[in-house]
Amino acid sequence: MTEGFKVIPVGKLAVNSTILYSQGEAFIFDPGADSDKLIQFLEENNLSLKGIFLTHGHIDHFGHVKPLKEKFPDVPVYMNEKDNFLLKEELWPGFAQYLGAYLNPPIDSYLKEGDKFSLGNLKMEVYETPGHTPGSVVFYVPQLRLLIAGDLLFKGGIGRYDLPGGSWEDLKQSLKKVFSIFPETTTVITGHYDLTNLGYEKKNNPYLREIL
Numbered sequence: 001m002t003e004g005f006k007v008i009p010v011g012k013l014a015v016n017s018t019i020l021y022s023q024g025e026a027f028i029f030d031p032g033a034d035s036d037k038l039i040q041f042l043e044e045n046n047l048s049l050k051g052i053f054l055t056h057g058h059i060d061h062f063g064h065v066k067p068l069k070e071k072f073p074d075v076p077v078y079m080n081e082k083d084n085f086l087l088k089e090e091l092w093p094g095f096a097q098y099l100g101a102y103l104n105p106p107i108d109s110y111l112k113e114g115d116k117f118s119l120g121n122l123k124m125e126v127y128e129t130p131g132h133t134p135g136s137v138v139f140y141v142p143q144l145r146l147l148i149a150g151d152l153l154f155k156g157g158i159g160r161y162d163l164p165g166g167s168w169e170d171l172k173q174s175l176k177k178v179f180s181i182f183p184e185t186t187t188v189i190t191g192h193y194d195l196t197n198l199g200y201e202k203k204n205n206p207y208l209r210e211i212l
């Protein structure tokens with residue numbers, strides 16, 4: 001097990017929590033629920049957690065940052081500052097309880113366009129992709145041609161832009177940006193449900209026809 005990624009769908013909305021790993025180190029993305037499953041994967045594979053990253057500030061994605069931070073108090077939590085206003089919100093009344101999620105995740109550091117991270121042999125780049133939320137970002141790992149895209153793009157679909165802070169104009173620009181920067185062979189870990197790749201979506205996703 002040198003390097004790669006593991007997607008673990010968690011919680012009632014099947015958020016694609018992702019563990020990226022290389023040389024015994026790991027990053028976790030969007031620990032929305034079931035932090036025990038994520039911890040179990042780290043332990044079974046002797047991975048040392050180095051960072052917790054959020055694609056955006058929706059509770060189904062950040063719901064289990066708190067228990068992870070309690071287990072790994074020295075590991076920094078990263079998010080774009082523009083989504084701070086969402087961290088106390090449930091989106092809908094009773095949503096946190098329904099999801100078994102914790103509000104107000106502790107954020108240690110803010111992400112911005114062009115940030116670069118290293119994990120073992122891997123490099124990772126951060127791109128701002130607003131639209132679903134103002135602070136939405138995607139994470140790109142060039143060596144794996146891997147894009148962790150949150151709720152920007154789905155297999156056959158695109159992110160919602162009708163929630164607080166959402167913007168159709170921004171979402172369109174962000175989708176254009178992603179398809180113009182990354183190769184068509186890029187694997188996309190979407191925020192929920194099936195993974196896909198950019199080439200497949202360019203060809204088959206009806207929402208992209210009027211955008212790209």
Ligand SMILES: [Zn+2]
Nearest residue numbers: 056058132151
């Ligand atoms: Zn979302």
